[in-house]
Amino acid sequence: MREKLKTVYQTERLLLAPVTVDDAHNMFEYSSNPENAYYVFKTNKSLDETKNIIRKIFIENGLGKYGIFLNEKLIGTIYFLNIDEYNKSAELSYVLNKKFEGNGYATEAANKLRDVFFADLGGERLYARHTFENIKSMELMARIGMKIEGTLRKSYYFHGRQVDLVIWSITRDDLLFGRR
């Protein structure tokens, strides 16, 4: 699966492409916003911290990880995690700059990687997880055709509390037999 990944994908309005250190200020615009970071990472305190994250996560371990670019500006990231070649499964994860919410950009990017996963990578099961209260993420999972699988009760230590994670997926059978 990994070797079939392309570096860049185009959608109707967006480019999904590697994140570079030059994108740090655009990433910092949202990674420094506690509201934006709340569900996914620790709020970044400095541009240097964001640069280091870009180097470590998006350059050194960048396979399957994409910046979401709108008119050449980085407005978020989306990526495959936990790529499991043998079982042909992977997890999808995403974050969007809050300033750009409500336009369908994250859905457009997620639909693209979903299609790439099944059509190009030969995947069988694409899944995603959200903390029980992350409604926006849950709605996105539903929009891209995922079905709820269940709740991983108290499986995540989150901001000082032990919380439930909800797991969703879409399978090749869902696509083939129209159960979407």
Ligand SMILES: CC(C)(COP(=O)(O)OP(=O)(O)OC[C@H]1O[C@@H](n2cnc3c(N)ncnc32)[C@H](O)[C@@H]1OP(=O)(O)O)[C@@H](O)C(=O)NCCC(=O)NCCS
């Ligand atoms: C999860 C997250 C990416 C969702 O962002 P979002 O903007 O709601 O999702 P989209 O970009 O797909 O936009 C969908 C919204 O745009 C609207 N929209 C407008 N045009 C649209 C279009 N062409 N296609 C789809 N939706 C469209 C939808 O109705 C929806 O609005 P609503 O929430 O008021 O119903 C964002 O909230 C986020 O980054 N959160 C923090 C990080 C996070 O939680 N990541 C997931 C961890 S599990």
